[in-house]
Amino acid sequence: MSDDQPIYSIENLFIDLYATTVSVRAVDGVSFNVRPGETVAVVGESGSGKTVMTLGPLGLLPEGVTVDMKGSARADGSELLSIGSRQLSDLRGRYFGVIFQDPMSALNPMLKIGPQLARQARRFAGLSREAARKQAVSLLARSGIPDPEDRYNRYPHEMSGGMLQRAMIALALAARPRVLIADEPTTALDATVQAQILELIRQIQREDGIAVVLITHDIGVVASVADRVIVLYAGQVAEEGTAMDVLTRPVHPYTRGLLASVPDFRADDNVATREIPGLPPSQIRLEPGCRFADRCELVEPGCRKHRPPLQTISISANPHRVACPVVLRREGIAVHV
Structure with missing residues (x-):
């Protein structure tokens, strides 16, 4: 093989x-x-x-x-x-x-x-x-x-x-x-x-x-x-890419929230970690739209209506996928068609 x-x-x-x-x-x-x-x-x-x-x-x-x-x-x-x-x-x-x-x-x-x-x-x-x-x-x-x-x-x-x-x-x-x-x-x-x-x-x-x-x-x-990281949220892939890209250039708000919650012992003592607000959604009664919408600081009305597609983007030479069109649009991140 x-x-x-x-x-x-x-x-x-x-x-x-x-x-x-x-x-x-x-x-x-x-x-x-x-x-x-x-x-x-x-x-x-x-x-x-x-x-x-x-x-x-x-x-x-x-x-x-x-x-x-x-x-x-x-x-x-x-x-x-x-x-x-x-x-x-x-x-x-x-x-x-x-x-x-x-x-x-x-x-x-x-x-x-x-x-x-x-x-x-x-x-x-x-x-x-x-x-x-x-x-x-x-x-x-x-x-x-x-x-x-x-x-x-x-x-x-x-x-x-x-x-x-x-x-x-x-x-x-x-x-x-x-x-x-x-x-x-x-x-x-x-x-x-x-x-x-x-x-x-x-x-x-x-x-x-x-x-x-x-x-x-x-x-x-x-x-x-x-070598690679797959970020899973409520049963769906939120982001996937090389470990270097995901850890140093995260795109999805959930990935960014996970990283912000990790203590950095090299940082100044006054720099506090941040918890992601709220709780994951119930997977018994699934609502349409993005599963992360209720916890996301960037949520828009359309986020609650349609499941965000997992799109391949260009942030480095390595393959990278993310399910958040809002961040892609706001930050001008190119999508591979």
Whole structure:
């Protein structure tokens, strides 16, 4: 596969979640892709649809949730939305590695860490029992876990939060995946451990050339790891571009609001961060128009009537898309026809 060809692609994806009496449009017509060796960060507030968009096509949403998915999600020549559950399980196991926000959601508390990794390697990488054990120890070491031979025989409750997350990374790599999905991998960790985990993910991506999809609510964590950033709001893409362009030349008012809310410890003490006013809209009863209209300082009457198109613009030599015609008009930003 050429490095220019997507290794995982989602096209015009809609995901509805159903409860007893209501339905929620969690993902609303989203398209994105990731290429070999590329790191794509999906950023947005809690409830924006990041996790549902990324893990839904893999069949990894919580049990008991009724889901209706339309559109396309393709990997390894297969359409994930239409293949059978057994095929999806096999593809997910050998093609995707997933780092969950809560390691205990993926690690069995009743089993020792090492055998869990070895079982994954035997099932999806086709290794012998001894080869799988050696790989499990090697992965623990590579993930920065000290004394991996000893940790191999430890239970999850015997390890700290940071060590558990490293064990989760080792588990995600056990089947030698081509795409690594990291769902809020640093949320419950202190700042020092967060930086270590992000650096570990970047190192693995660089050494193995795998694609990485990083899901996070904190736009401040993506600067050092992401090649591209997708800003998601209320189930729709608000902005997408290279990390450099999105972080230094944001266009959408929501992206600008996210960046303004990140503390800058280099700035003067009198410079305060700004919170985005209001709350995201209910996705149970969707209104026409821009989802961000009620929180936007630049809102115009037309914003509430029509969904803003996601347009390709010229702010640098790199591809950049944004869904805000008001900013484009006011700031004279050219649109590619």
